[in-house]
Amino acid sequence: MMVLGWKKKYSDILKEFNYSEKKDIESAIQLNSLLKKSNTIQKIIPLIEGKTVFVIGSGPSLSTAIPILRKYKIPTKIAADSALKPLVENGIIPDIIITDLDGDESTLKKIAKTESIFVVHAHGDNIGKLQLAKKFKNCIGTTQSKPFSKIQNFGGFTDGDRGVFLANHFKAKKIILFGMDFGNRIGKFSNTKKIERKTKMMKLKKGESLLEWLSTITKSKLFTTSKSIKGFKKISYKELDIIIT
Ligand SMILES: Nc1ncnc2c1ncn2[C@@H]1O[C@H](COP(=O)(O)OP(=O)(O)OP(=O)(O)O)[C@@H](O)[C@H]1O
Numbered sequence: 001m002m003v004l005g006w007k008k009k010y011s012d013i014l015k016e017f018n019y020s021e022k023k024d025i026e027s028a029i030q031l032n033s034l035l036k037k038s039n040t041i042q043k044i045i046p047l048i049e050g051k052t053v054f055v056i057g058s059g060p061s062l063s064t065a066i067p068i069l070r071k072y073k074i075p076t077k078i079a080a081d082s083a084l085k086p087l088v089e090n091g092i093i094p095d096i097i098i099t100d101l102d103g104d105e106s107t108l109k110k111i112a113k114t115e116s117i118f119v120v121h122a123h124g125d126n127i128g129k130l131q132l133a134k135k136f137k138n139c140i141g142t143t144q145s146k147p148f149s150k151i152q153n154f155g156g157f158t159d160g161d162r163g164v165f166l167a168n169h170f171k172a173k174k175i176i177l178f179g180m181d182f183g184n185r186i187g188k189f190s191n192t193k194k195i196e197r198k199t200k201m202m203k204l205k206k207g208e209s210l211l212e213w214l215s216t217i218t219k220s221k222l223f224t225t226s227k228s229i230k231g232f233k234k235i236s237y238k239e240l241d242i243i244i245t
C-alpha cells in the first residue's frame, strides 16, 4: 500500500520539477519488463521490520560518518546512490542500495552479485540506464507514480529520503540518518555536475520537506547524526551505542 497522502506529494513534484507522469510510467513499464519474478521483498522484511536501520546519504557529514559506520556490523545499512562508492572503498557493503542508477556505475557492478538488495527507481529521466538493473542478483523496482505488477511505490523522492520511506514502509523500529545533511552544501561524494546544481538544491529541499512530513505520520523513531531535521532527534555519534540497544 502507498503511504497515505503520497498522491498529492507526487502531483506537487510533477508541477514543481516540470516532470511528465507519462514518462515516469513509461520508465516503470520498461523496468518491470526487465525484472525477473523474485522473492526479494521477502528478503527485505527481516532486515528492517522491528529493527534499527541506518540510512546513509552523500551529504558533507558522510566523511566523518564512515569511520563510525565501520564499527557497527549489526544495524541494517541502507545506502543512497553516490554514498555507495566511498562506503565500499572503506569496506562497508550496505545491505540495501537505493538508486536511480546515476551513482558510480563501476561500484554498482562490483557488488551486483552480492546478497545486497538493490532498490532501483524508474523515472522519466533514467530510461536509458535501466538495463543495468538486469545485473543485480537481488532487485526491487520502484516508481513515484502508481505501483503495478513487480513495481512498488514506498514513497519519497531523492535516493536518500526514499531510503527512509522504505524503512518506514517495512516498519523499522528506529531509523538513524548519516550523511543526510540537506542544507546548502552538496556533499563531495555526490555525483552532481556544476550545471545541475540549481536542480540538485531544489531536490534536496524537496527531500528534506518529505522527511519532515513523514515524521508526522510514521511509527518509526527517527534520529539524525547529520544536520538537524524537523521531527528527527539530533544525536551525536557517542550516543549511538545507547540508541541502538
Ligand atoms: N547535502 C547533501 N548533499 C548530497 N546529498 C545529500 C545531502 N543531504 C542529503 N543527501 C542525500 O544523499 C543522497 C545521495 O546523493 P546523490 O548525489 O546520489 O543523490 P541522488 O538522489 O542520486 O540525486 P539525483 O539522482 O537526482 O542526482 C541524496 O539522494 C540525498 O537524499
Ligand SMILES: Nc1nc2c(c(=O)[nH]1)N=C(CO)CN2
Pocket (backbone or CB within 6 Å): 019, 020, 024, 100, 123, 124, 125, 144, 157, 158, 159, 203
Ligand atoms: N522524472 C524524474 N523523476 C525523478 C528524478 C528526475 O531527475 N526526473 N530524480 C530523482 C532523484 O533525484 C527522483 N525522481
Ligand SMILES: [Mg+2]
Pocket (backbone or CB within 6 Å): 081, 082, 099, 100, 101, 102, 103, 159
Ligand atoms: Mg541518484
